[in-house]
Amino acid sequence: MKLNWGSGIAITYILFMVAVIILVVIFMNQDVHLVTDDYYAKEIEYQQQIDKVKRTKLLNEQPEVTFNNGVFMVSFPRSVKNIINGEIQIYRPSDSNLDKTVEIILDAENRQSIEPPINKPGLWKVKMDWMRNDTNYYNEKIILSN
Template sequence: MKMNWGTGLAIVLILFIGFIMFFVIKISTDKKYDYDLVTEEYYKKELVFQKAMDDEENSNTLSGSILGEKTEAGWMLTFPENLDYSKITGTVLLYRPSNKKLDFQIPLQLSAKNLLIPDDRLVAGRWNTIIQWNYEGEDYLYKNEIVY
């Protein structure tokens, strides 16, 4: 059978489309290539956005802010000096944008003005720190991006 250029072009085009479709299907179904760049229940979180803005504004009215620094033991969060740390309650969420399996949340119960997040919980890379806390009936929110 003799093949002309039109038949050869059609065969090459079909093979190219098959090659591209193979990789599209492989990447969309293989868990190895699964990257979650948004949080779970994104729209539900958007509904409480105004409260978060108000809580963040409350944090800006404080005389001091939460400071974070890397130490040998891990990531150290330091709360303002003028607050009674025993009255502070809330949660600390460390969110990893590249891998939701690394996200974790710890309760905020202070026995001193500092909170240490252990080094063994943090993998090198970018983390978003979100601290939702309450002090004397007032809600506060602190957000910070860290590179560990």
């Protein structure tokens, strides 16, 4: 069977349309994880966040975060003994289902351990937002677990 140029154009056009339809179906089924659902309100409040980070950088000692044996260990400096309140969020950029937020409850050594929802290797962000003496602070650490 011999194809003429008109048939070749029609076959090419049909194959292109099938490829476009397949790509549309694949892209529509992708799961989209937003960083936060209320991103517009968070953007407006961002100047306060910048001020918190600046205050944290002015501290003599910074909070430390380590990841050992599937547990995040957050250590606050001795100078931060009287934390009034705050929260720690472990944030997984690749899957919002693995995010976890806990209230800061330090032990006698100014440490807190946090277990992630699942011990899965990858990139985590540990976000610490706390208040001491009516002053807000914020610190963020990136942890790569394996």
